[in-house]
Each structure stands twice: as C-alpha cells, then as structure tokens.
Amino acid sequence: MKCIRVFKENGQVIELFDNDNAPLEEFSAKLSEVFNSPNIVRMETTDGTLIVRPHKIDAILVNDVLDKMIESDNTEEDSIIEDAEEVVKQETDEDMITDDGE
Numbered sequence: 781m782k783c784i785r786v787f788k789e790n791g792q793v794i795e796l797f798d799n800d801n802a803p804l805e806e807f808s809a810k811l812s813e814v815f816n817s818p819n820i821v822r823m824e825t826t827d828g829t830l831i832v833r834p835h836k837i838d839a840i841l842v843n844d845v846l847d848k849m850i851e852s853d854n855t856e857e858d859s860i861i862e863d864a865e866e867v868v869k870q871e872t873d874e875d876m877i878t879d880d881g882e
Contacts, residue, residue, distance in 0.1 A: 782807055784825065785841040786832065797845070798825035808842050 782804070786794040800807055814821045815834050823830040 781845045783843045783845045784811070784823075785843075786823075786830065786837055787839040787841070789836050789838050794830060796823070796825045796830060797827040800826075804842065804844050811840060811842060814840070 782798045782800055784796045784798060786796070788794065798807075802810075811823070814823060814832070814837070817834050820831060820833055823832065
C-alpha cells in the first residue's frame, strides 16, 4: 500500500492511500507526470480522487506503508523480547541471591 502526501503551496498537506502493488520507483515516476500538465489533473487512488492544479503543488511524497508497518512491528517485537529477557535475567539474579542467603 502506498501513502501519497501532496504538499500544496499554501502549506496544506493532503494524504491519500493507494493499493497499487507497483514498485515505489515505478509508482512515483507515473505520479510525477502530474507536474507535466499545465491544466487541472485528476489523481485517482484506491482512497479516492483528487483534482488538483499542478502549479499549486510544491511536492508529492510517496511511501510504501506496508513495508514501514512491517519494519515498525519487527522493531517493536525486538524491543518487547529484549525487555522480557531483561526481566527474566533480573528475576534469575534475585533468585540466586535469595538461594545463597538462606
């Protein structure tokens, strides 16, 4: 899934999503054709249709949302695992201290 952020010249940001499976480079190249038109352009996505004037757009940012979500989930899982391992280690150390002291 692609996240498309359109940055307008007035500072406003419009965010759209599209389920296109094309590689990010190919998708971005196709989308950059918006800037070639001197007239109003219609951008159709899975999320909806945006009608814009290309000369009113400063930039378009395209991200592959699914990849970022997977990376984020993996990082979060790694953090949870590290935290759990630390708790187990602390409990084991405390048990060892208690066993030696009795």
